[in-house]
Amino acid sequence: MRGATRAKWAVGTVAVALVVTACGGGGGGGGDGKGVLSSSWGDPQNPLEPANTNEVQGGKVLSMIFRGLKRYDPKTGEAKDAIAQKIETDDQRHYTVTIKKGWKFSNGEPVTARSFVDAWNYGAHIDNNQKNAYFFGYIEGYEKVHPESGKAGAKTLSGLKVKNDTTFTVALNQKFSTWPQTLGYPAFAPLPQAFFKDHDGWLKKPVGNGPYRIESYDKGSAMKLRKWSRYKGPDKARNGGVDLRVYTDNNTAYTDLQAGNLDLTDDIPAAQLKNAKADLGDRYINQPAGIIQTLTFPMHDRRWGGEKMAKVRQGLSMAINRKQITRQIFQNTRTPATDWTSPVLKADGGYKAGLCGKACEYRPAAARKLIEEGGGLPGGRVTVTYNADTGSHKDWVDALCNSVNKVLKDDKACVGNPVGTFADYRNQITAKKMKGPFRAGWQMDYPLIQNFLQPMYYTGASSNDGKYSNKQFDKLVDEANAEPDRQAAVKKFQDAQKVLAKDMPVIPLWYQNGSGGYTDRLSDVRLNQFSVPVYEQIKVGS
Amino acid sequence: MGRYVARRLLQMIPVFIGTTLLIFLMVYSLPGDPIAALFGDKAADPATVARLRHEYGLDQPLLVQYWNYLTGLLQGDFGQSFTGRPVADLMADAFPVTIRLALFAFGIEVVLGIALGMLTGLKRGKFIDQLVLVLTLVVISIPVFVLGFLAQFFLGFKWGVITPTVQDSMNLGQLAVPAVVLGALSLAYVTRLTRTTVAENLRADYMRTALAKGLPTRRRIGVHLMRNSLIPVITFLGTDLGMLMGGAIVTEGIFNVQGVGNTLYRAIQTSEGPTVVGIVTVLVLVYLVASLVVDLLYAVLDPRIRYA
Incomplete structure (x- = not known):
């Protein structure tokens, strides 16, 4: 036993000492x-x-x-022109892009309209196995170069046309008024000809602008x-x-x-979060990132998806003490969520605190009542599924269940259900094997309210893991996308969230922060x- | 002798096939699709996943996959990692680092361990014996990661003798501390093992005869005693070399050494089959060769052992 004690002593000393030597x-x-x-x-x-x-x-x-057509201001998140001189449209569907002159890649090649068109064609084509190919899915001809099965029917996107060295046109397959603002994502970066001529060489030492x-x-x-x-x-x-x-x-x-x-590190280990503030002082970074963590219900499952169950889903949301969990488990590196987007959008971009209303507040009495009115938990219990291999999800799932159990005054009402590997976890989700709510995290692709809603809640959307479908929601999103005025579009998206608040197919848990130290x-x-x-x-x- | 080696080498083939098959089956039968997991929390595009699965041969029956892997292996092709890099490339980066680290640790434990073991075996019951016994007990009872963190803390932070982590994984000087940490446990074992056999053999008849013959002490200890005492130690050292190469995950993690351990750890996390199987296959080979060398050394050390 002597060894064990000694080891504990040693670990303790190291922990203390690490704090002492922080400066x-x-x-x-x-x-x-x-x-x-x-x-x-x-x-x-x-x-x-x-x-x-x-x-x-x-x-x-x-x-x-890399620098693309647009670049997101690191402070405000606003999409500002980088290489783009102007991006014009009359109908929210056909865009003309003009780029600035004089930009070069670091190997001396000039950045031209072709650099963009070639890069996008490469990114979209199925033969290139690009994981972000879906970004080009709004461009006309995407289903030809990236069919759901079988071989590609075309080499290039029919919606992209080079006019001259500094101009190209883009035709989308639907109206999408905020499309230019998506162009700050790295997937839309231009590529030099060297990329295509000597691909292996380029991968060994990438060249950008x-x-x-x-x-x-x-x-x-x-x-x-x-x-x-x-x-x-x-x-x-x-x-x-x-x-x-x-x-x-x-x-x-x-x-x-x-x-x-x-x-500089941008990844503080969970176990050190408690000390990081004391260790690093004002050199500890803890600021909002475009990530929201949620609990998704399997709406395809009759036991959870029914209309009457909306009350139960809302009740569960109210039974979660978000404040306590974010403070105690996450050391305030998460913020309780009150809508389905993220604070990084800022009010201008569509973030509106409290859109979820009372349903996202901790209200034990109301929660009990709602769950009872909805007919109680299916089978009297709820299992929360998560993957156990990364991200230390167990801690918060246990805390969440604890909170639910306390509210329902039943020790066994809520239990966590760990899945060994992330790969298996994703597999079970896509195979619709989930029997109860499961954890989900969404990291935005671009700071647009559209990106927090459409890919996840639109009928049949790519990341709609819970298979939620609501005509009213879809209609509002369509209208928002066709809306030329940005503020009016944002308003529509916010209205769409009110539909989510009513149905609660996904419980917003908390907004995730980025943390780091230097x-x-x-x-x-x-x-x-x-x-x-x-x-x-x-x-x-x- | 030649026939014996040939037979042993031939025996390696079924062992090799068996182990690779086991590892292969284990890695590839993990639930879930590692390709889909590459897409993160976002839904994977089924068309791209299908294509990637096809390219990695994951859409074939498991045994066919294994056959393809094995035939590839015989042609020196270890397959491709999910980042598109050939696994052979990955290993060419990682193995030199780990081999350095392991040989360094191995050197320390052989030289220091046998020396200390001889010393304490000869001076049984004396102060130096007691001291070494207590010290080795301490080392044996402290887990490697504690030892690693302690070394990192005192040498790296407090006294600033080293940088807390290894900056250049190929630099021998920087690998010194990780090597000591890695080799410490085995060093303690080697010391104790040597001590015991030396103490035992000291009382053997042939030692008395050697003394009676009037042989000089150097010859008695250096040749007669040591040679006979090393057999169990060498058995241990043989398997230990393999352990040092594969078991450096913890040490490599603490000191951020970019060797086999770290590569393997990352590959396991992403269920990257080709990388895991490739690395473990090489480790299996190291074990097999090491045990063959050990068996051959027996014959060198003990004239009574002859291989026909």
């Missing part, structure tokens, strides 16, 4: 724009092609080496990016470069950060809406 490193300062910072990284899951990158690690690189260029890339361990001095855009890098270092374990990255051996060498560090650090703005001191 390290040299003095800060403005920086001369030459300093290079190191940042934690994970090996990207997919080849680093713009239309094939759907997770944050690859996204980091793309955000540094952003403020950084890749100096060296050691797959699986590190990537060195350096400021590209001939970058044309207004958002030039304020530092000399970024070294991305792969960490398999975010605890290790956090340790390195505290020792001053790593400048050493005092750095200043002006923030995350954008996709919880990716805004590298080009960071200043490195000595």
